[in-house]
Amino acid sequence: MPEKMLFGSVIQSQGVPFIAHIQGKGEYIDGEWVTGQEVSKEMTGIILPLSNDDLKYAENGTYTVKEKKLLTIDQIPEGCKVEYSGQNYTLQAFKDYSVYTDVNIYLLRWREK
Numbered sequence: 001m002p003e004k005m006l007f008g009s010v011i012q013s014q015g016v017p018f019i020a021h022i023q024g025k026g027e028y029i030d031g032e033w034v035t036g037q038e039v040s041k042e043m044t045g046i047i048l049p050l051s052n053d054d055l056k057y058a059e060n061g062t063y064t065v066k067e068k069k070l071l072t073i074d075q076i077p078e079g080c081k082v083e084y085s086g087q088n089y090t091l092q093a094f095k096d097y098s099v100y101t102d103v104n105i106y107l108l109r110w111r112e113k
Contacts, residue, residue, distance in 0.1 A: 011071060011072060015046050018042070018083060020040070020076050021039070021040050021041075023077075043072060067108060068107075069106070070091070072103070072106070076106065089110055091106050
């Protein structure tokens, strides 16, 4: 098996800041479910438009030109809300390339404010 391709330093030096709103874990208190508190965390990543190959039907629906691809070294839970350049996104999908690289690749689904 080949060695992992390490791009983490490139992402840290060339990436842009974005904010991930990560939902905390909930818990039962006195028999009632209490939703965890949302934490906003600034992260760094490379955010790209989808390629023509990406802009096609997929198992989770059709993509539009407003969707983006996020490359980051951070692990972010699916369903997380992301803010970048005044736009709001929902982190919808994760491509696991951990065998090949230290970068996580996510799909950011555009959403209205």
